[in-house]
Amino acid sequence: MAALRRHIFTLLAVALLPGAAAAESYTISASDLLRLRVLDWQPVDGTMREWEAMTGEYRVNADGTISVPFLGPVEAAGHTPAQLGTLIADGLMERLALPDLPDATIEIAEYRPIIVAGHVRTPGEVDYRPGLTARQAIAMAGGPSDEIRSTPAIVRDLISEEGALRILLDSREGMMARRARLLAERDGQTELDAVPDLATARGKALLAEEKSFMELRRDQLDRNLAAIDAQSELLNAEIEALQSKTGQLELQRELAEKETANAKNLSERGLVASGRLFETQRTLATVESQLLDTSTAILRARQGITTAERDRIELLDGRSSEIAAQLQEVEAQILEMDRKIDTQRNLSISLLSQAGGKDLATDPATIAEMSDVVIMRSAGDEIRQIPDAMDVRLEPGDMVQLTLRPPSTN
Secondary structure (H helix, E strand, C coil): CHHHHHHHHHHHHHHHCCCCCCCCCCCCCCCCEEEEEEEEEECCCCEEEECCCCCEEEECCCCCEEEECCCEEEECCCCCHHHHHHHHHHHHHHHHCCCCCCEEEEEEEECCCEEEEECECCCEEECCCCCCEHHHHHHHCCCECCCCCCCCHHHHHHHHHHHHHHHHHHHHHHHHHHHHHHHHHHCCCCCCCCCHHHCCHHHHHHHHHHHHHHHHHHHHHHHHHHHHHHHHHHHHHHHHHHHHHHHHHHHHHHHHHHHHHHHHHHHHCCCCCHHHHHHHHHHHHHHHHHHHHHHHHHHHHHHHHHHHHHHHHHHHHHHHHHHHHHHHHHHHHHHHHHHHHHHHHHHHHHHHHHHCCCCCCCCCCHHHHCEEEEEEEEECCEEEEECCCCCCECCCCCEEEEEECCCCCC
């Protein structure tokens, strides 16, 4: 039963870790910053204990290792966070001769940065986040620089504003995908409803990511509920066994009472020694004590079933409340984002009107038409170049090279 409780605590701890789903399949590389947390189950007081001496952040060295207390250098590069957590847990169990496997959890605290170079205002490192595109990274680096003097100022402003608008539109797409997932979770659906605003390849990818996250959350919920149900089944089986034992003890008590009464009668008549009476009384007291212990154990098991049922209700109610709160939050975020997009689009249209250009609302490719964007990505020992990469999703460690082309005279 203790192992079952530990399983429940472990599942809940993993489910609550921030960013766990997003980094689940990520392959760790040099320069990543990892956050390690080690827990083990304490059967005496029924709690999870955190190993504070090991909890902390670890930077992956150039050789792909991290230095872990008690273990020394551990190969981190090339593993997923889950694989590395298992590797550390196995190492601790073997090195410290632990009776049970501890729970070692790895999450990505900080990815390798993106390098943005070329004609941007502030070239250099940009913090990576999942889903980041080259267009967004360029905007985070200040947008196109003012180096190309032949580019009119209004066009440079237009390029920057169009990049800012693209970031807002991308953020809205992420919110719409999250909203679709929350609606499906609220309604108990296994599939996400189609979203007209997410009919593009990027939109479909966002929906696929949200569906994977939904399936992970559902799997965690099902496992937690199954663990609670299994605990209730064990307690019910324990009660049945105790009730059967109670019936046997009742028979023993009845026999002991008769034997005690008989011994007392004979003792009063001087036919048996007083020791015989004492022995029968002690037997009766022992049986009654066992009956009391059994009744207490049954009561404790029934309290355990009540607690398990309460945990089940709290788990389901808590999930429903969480989904409702998150749905309300994302709805408000979408409304706020729509207002920002309208403001940004009006600003861009105003600039285009002054420049005599096209309507950005129907032709949002202004910056792409005026620039060459190349992503340089490590592929083993080689560097692979990805051309025309304005809206390509980046990976940690990528380099984005922006080269502006002076527009034709207009």
